[in-house]
Amino acid sequence: MINIYITETLHNAETYFNYLDESSQERIKTFKSPLQQAQRITGDLLLKAALRKEGYFDYKVIYTPKLMLENNIAYISKSHSHNYVMVVITNELVGCDIELVKEVKIQKKVLALSELEVFNESVDKDLTFMRYWTAKEAYIKYYGGLVKPYQNIVFNIAHQESSIWYGTIDDLYCYQTGFNGYVISTVTKSVKQINFNYLTINELLY
Numbered sequence: 001m002i003n004i005y006i007t008e009t010l011h012n013a014e015t016y017f018n019y020l021d022e023s024s025q026e027r028i029k030t031f032k033s034p035l036q037q038a039q040r041i042t043g044d045l046l047l048k049a050a051l052r053k054e055g056y057f058d059y060k061v062i063y064t065p066k067l068m069l070e071n072n073i074a075y076i077s078k079s080h081s082h083n084y085v086m087v088v089i090t091n092e093l094v095g096c097d098i099e100l101v102k103e104v105k106i107q108k109k110v111l112a113l114s115e116l117e118v119f120n121e122s123v124d125k126d127l128t129f130m131r132y133w134t135a136k137e138a139y140i141k142y143y144g145g146l147v148k149p150y151q152n153i154v155f156n157i158a159h160q161e162s163s164i165w166y167g168t169i170d171d172l173y174c175y176q177t178g179f180n181g182y183v184i185s186t187v188t189k190s191v192k193q194i195n196f197n198y199l200t201i202n203e204l205l206y
Helices: 013-019 022-029 034-053 113-121 125-143 201-205
Strands: 002-008 061-063 067-069 075-081 084-090 094-100 155-161 164-169 172-179 182-188 194-198
Touching: 002 034, 002 094, 002 182, 002 201, 013 022, 013 034, 013 201, 022 034, 034 075, 034 084, 034 201, 067 075, 075 125, 084 094, 084 182, 094 125, 113 125, 125 155, 125 164, 125 172, 125 182, 172 194
Parallel strands: 002 194, 075 094
Antiparallel strands: 002 084, 061 067, 075 084, 094 182, 155 164, 164 172, 172 182
C-alpha cells in the first residue's frame, strides 16, 4: 500500500513554527524565501500528522540527503509545489513528486527521444511534460540523488485505470494521478495499491 497524504501550504505557516522540534526549526531557518519556509513548515507538520495516522509516534527523521526514518521503521518521501505539499509512507523504498501543470521550455534538456516523440504528438503538452518530469523527480528521490542524466531516466507510460496512470522506469513502477491542476507521481520497486488522503489544517496539528 502506498499512502499518499496531501495538504495545502499554510499561508500563516510561521504561526506554527514552534510546533516543530529544534532540529527542524534550524533546518527551516536556512531557507530565505517565505514560501520555501512555509512549504517546509507545512511539510514537517504533514509528515508528523501522517506518521501519527500510520501509528508511528516514536521515530527520528534523518536527512541524508534522502529523507528517511531511523532504522527504516517505514519508508517516506516528501515533495511540494506552490500551494500543495505531499508526503508518502509505505513499507519499501519510495520517491514522490508533485508539480503544478504549467508551460516550461526545458523539454529537449530532460526528455529522452522516445519521450519527446510522445510529447510532440500529445494534445496537452503541459500535462504530458509534467507527467514525465514528476516521474523523473520521483525516481531521483527514490535513490536520494541524480544517479544518471535526466534524458537517461526513461518513463514508459503503460496504461490508465480510472484516475491512476501506471508506468515503469527501469525496473521500478511509477504511479501518477492528477489533483487540482497538479500531477503527483510515486516510484516504488513493487506493484502497490494507492491510498489518497487529504488532511485539513486541524488534522495537521492534532
